[in-house]
Amino acid sequence: MDTPSPAAARPRLSACIIAFDEADRIGDCIASLSFCDEVLVVDSHSRDATVAIAQAAGARVLQRAFDGFRSQKQFAIEQAAHDWVLCLDADERVSGELRAAIEAARARGFADAAGYRFARLSDYFGRFLRHGNAYPDRVLRLFDRRRGGWRGKREVHEAASVDGAVATLRGDLIHYPYRSLEQQLAKTERYARMMAEHDHARGKRATLAKLVLAPAWRFWRGYLLRGGFLDGWHGLVYAYVRANYVRQKTVMLWLLQNGQPVTTPRRD
Structure with a gap:
């Protein structure tokens, strides 16, 4: 009996982004996701060049009227091509250390958990906040959609959840939440x-x-x-x-x- 190759056991991964008028940030977000098999952007009918920039960067773009953060993110994972999804906002980037941790877990077939959380490091007017209520601000953003999703009825301060174990990965999700x-x-x-x-x-x-x-x-x-x-x-x-x-x-x-x-x- 043939043994599956490591490449065959490596799950395919979709990155899912929601966006609205993010022309100045969507390109860097997508660039940080180059290790994913697909980048999907769900755009809320942006008035700027968000869609054109995302498409030029290789993302698949769908447009949907915004009816809440949770609903928009759940729609995105439902449209993804693959069951393992990594969810970001357009103002977020995957750091090098976090990418390495995701890739290591992926090489193991994501076998130890149904979802993964990691710290989010936010820039605040020129300085990354590493203390207080701002950090580590751990978020569950990488998971198997067959065992979880963006559940509940709350459309703001939404959070994903999964049925099964959740593991914590090293590295930070870099966050640029405010322009001013x-x-x-x-x-x-x-x-x-x-x-x-x-x-x-x-x-x-x-x-x-x-x-x-x-x-x-x-x-x-x-x-x-x-x-x-x-x-x-x-x-x-x-x-x-x-x-x-x-x-x-x-x-x-x-x-x-x-x-x-x-x-x-x-x-x-």
Whole structure:
């Protein structure tokens, strides 16, 4: 009986990216995925050159109207050509060390787990944050879609899960989340609204104690207890803005449970 060659036992791997107006970042993201057998980009009808750049880089591009981060990512893995998938956002890159760890696990046939997580290292206005709430920020992004996926109903702060063992790989997923402070503030306000609406729909309630204490706890936990101060002024600003996100989310939930709108009503 013939023994399968190592190449035959090596699972094929699809990289799945969701994108919208990412012309300045999609090329570097795709370049970091050159070891994958397929790169699939699900684009939310970008208004810039995202699609053209992705196609020129060799990616297969599908377009789909955006209806939530979780739904978009689940759609992407369902369209992938292979069962093992590696999921990224357009503002992320696979580092050399992480690529080597993925390739080593792949050479073993991904035999030790149904999914793999790894640390995410975020750039914050010119400095990588290595402390506080920002790091290691481990995320499960490499998995067998037959045993997992982007589950649940929450469309923001979405997370993949698998049925089976999860292993941790060495190396970092490099993350460039913000182009400017203005973009970060707009992004966190949008996420706060989406989370408040999700929590309200589930019957979760805000209290006066949470309004006062939750933002303060988020700041001090990240800045002092987890060493965010070691990242200098970058760590201070990051901790403050993230605490403000908690404040916005809690205030919006308070308004919703008291029958008040959190967005400007549309006028015909």
